[in-house]
Amino acid sequence: MKIQKVDVLVIGAGPSGCVASSIVHDSGLSTMVIEKEKFPRFVIGESLLPRCMVALTEAGLIDTVAEQGFQKKFGAKFLKGSNHSCEFLFEDQFSEGWNWTWQVPRADFDSSMSDKLISKGIPVHFETAVTAVKFMGSDSVTTVVDKEGNESQIEAKFIIDSSGYGRVLPRLFDLDEPSKFPPRRTIFAHFKDVNRSMEANNAQIIVIDHAPQVWTWVIPFSNGNVSVGFVGDPAFFDALEGDDDQKLKTLIAREANISERFADAPMVWEHAKTIAGYSIAAKKLYGDGFALTGNAAEFLDPVFSSGVTFAVESAMVSAKLISKQLKGESVDWEKDYKEYIMEGVDTFRTYVRAWYEGKLQDIFFNPTIDQKIKRMICSVLAGYVWDKENYYVKNHAKAIDTLAHIVRMNKPVEIV
Ligand SMILES: Cc1cc2nc3c(=O)[nH]c(=O)nc-3n(C[C@H](O)[C@H](O)[C@H](O)COP(=O)(O)OP(=O)(O)OC[C@H]3O[C@@H](n4cnc5c(N)ncnc54)[C@H](O)[C@@H]3O)c2cc1C
Structure with a gap:
């Protein structure tokens, strides 16, 4: 041998x-x-x-x-329904370093x-x-x-x-x-992004309004294609009719933020893909x-x-x-x-958990959030999860829980 x-x-x-x-x-x-x-x-x-x-x-x-x-x-945009939107631009991030x-x-x-x-x-x-x-x-x-x-x-x-x-x-x-997270599932595909507008080049994450804990990604590529995927509890997908192609089509048609853009977008692959328990x-x-x-x-x-x-x-x-x-x-x-x-990993774990608990969504879609706090959270979303100068890294769990609590009590949020 x-x-x-x-x-x-x-x-x-x-x-x-x-x-x-x-x-x-x-x-x-x-x-x-x-x-x-x-x-x-x-x-x-x-x-x-x-x-x-x-x-x-x-x-x-x-x-x-x-x-x-x-x-x-250059950033990431979160959308919920027709009137909730929150954009993080990495140029605003708190930490020093690459901002794209x-x-x-x-x-x-x-x-x-x-x-x-x-x-x-x-x-x-x-x-x-x-x-x-x-x-x-x-x-x-x-x-x-x-x-x-x-x-x-x-x-x-x-x-x-x-x-x-x-x-x-x-x-x-x-x-x-x-x-430590429950098993989740995704169905996704690449499409020809035939209806892409100029401002739609940044990745988007869309919260599905009618189904808590379900969200979709939209990731446009420079080759004219776009990746679209839905993530959620396996039972959510099981309850939808048809095969995975049909389920994906149904989900896209139901979500007003993307339905028009992808209504006539041809799928690049023969079939949608699915992964579970990742x-x-x-x-x-x-x-x-x-x-x-x-x-x-x-x-x-x-x-x-x-x-x-x-x-x-x-x-x-x-x-x-x-x-x-x-x-x-x-x-x-x-x-x-x-x-x-x-x-x-533990910093990201806090943010992932807070996302599925709905805390981060309440924070993101609160228009009164102090800009310095937003810049600190932006840094985490840019991957600077080792920057201990950032309060929202150093005290991640406490910081997010407290912020969510304040936001939920409907108080304007400022950093002291
Ligand atoms: C639904 C979903 C969406 C995601 N979206 C994102 C995202 O938007 N951004 C992001 O950063 N991450 C995302 N991820 C995570 C991302 O896919 C992985 O974290 C990343 O690919 C890990 O890179 P890696 O090099 O560790 O492994 P991989 O990229 O998987 O590479 C591992 C390689 O090892 C090879 N290999 C396996 N077994 C053997 C063997 N026995 N012998 C030799 N070679 C072997 C494989 O063929 C493969 O090429 C997503 C994951 C999921 C499940």
Whole structure:
């Protein structure tokens, strides 16, 4: 059997795997990426956050992505019925840093980054799946199978598991942990955005008035297509008639904020897609000789588009720690990886929970909110969930609960 040796083996060539392997490579270590699919391949997760530009820059991938001409994203708009609207513009955000990003068809986004890895000399083996991993201390032997069914082995000093929902190491080593959120479902499709108006280029999130806890995303792309998806309790979708195509059509027709725009918009795909029970966690984020990044570690919820940002941030931080460790420096994985990553995840978790409890919607659609508070919340929505200068990050749960309480008592809200 063929045996290869590498310092750091990366599983998966999504955003997390691409950022991780690029940073490891640039630090002078050898790396290799194993990817199960043939690229380009579809994956959901199309609306990015400004904070992710930091990791793309650190990984030397930002220029390649910029060359693709993706739709620029300058903010996010929330709508409810015909008279509730709230727009967050990232230029108003409280935290310093990138104040724009992109909306990307992921097949193109991910391919542009994996092509860049190859041009840097990183071996990326597509249509090859990791099937088994054996650890001897921190050293490991990974078995992979290519599309012809040929098995080979890779000896590595460290493994970064960026396999997304493949969750290779969590599955092999019983690290899967259920999410604290109830299972939700989505039905979505790409359409030709034939009726797009000039001002409709930013992503929109629409609260479905007649069904609490149901919302829809509208994410326009620069290629003239648009991603439209509905998210809610599985029972909500079960109660609708017909197959998923019919359900999606019905939901679009019912929602006045989008019904006209998409009434005659042709679907790009043959059928709508559906995903259920996508929120997931892990018992640990690192161990002797491995780290979990991106969705292989944790995925909260699509509502604030935190997935790719978390995927590339965790990739960047873990790759830097591994590079230090393999060069003989001491590394505190608990503090510098797990605690750091969970701080960001927990901040987003508060906002996701508050969204489904209706608290954030009451806050967003309250016209009297102090502009400084709005700027702080805007920063969270831009992905700056590690900025402790921001009261709405540092005290996220208390800050949001108190604000919602005040808003619900109908008082004008000012920061003291
Ligand atoms: C409904 C929904 C909407 C979402 N919307 C957004 C959004 O608007 N914005 C956002 O930022 N995020 C969004 N997300 C989240 C986003 O999809 C993920 O967080 C993101 O794709 C994670 O990136 P990743 O690199 O960790 O994994 P992925 O992008 O999934 O990449 C993992 C790669 O690993 C490969 N792989 C799997 N198993 C193996 C194996 N055994 N061997 C080798 N390779 C393997 C896979 O083929 C895949 O290419 C959404 C998620 C859902 C469910």
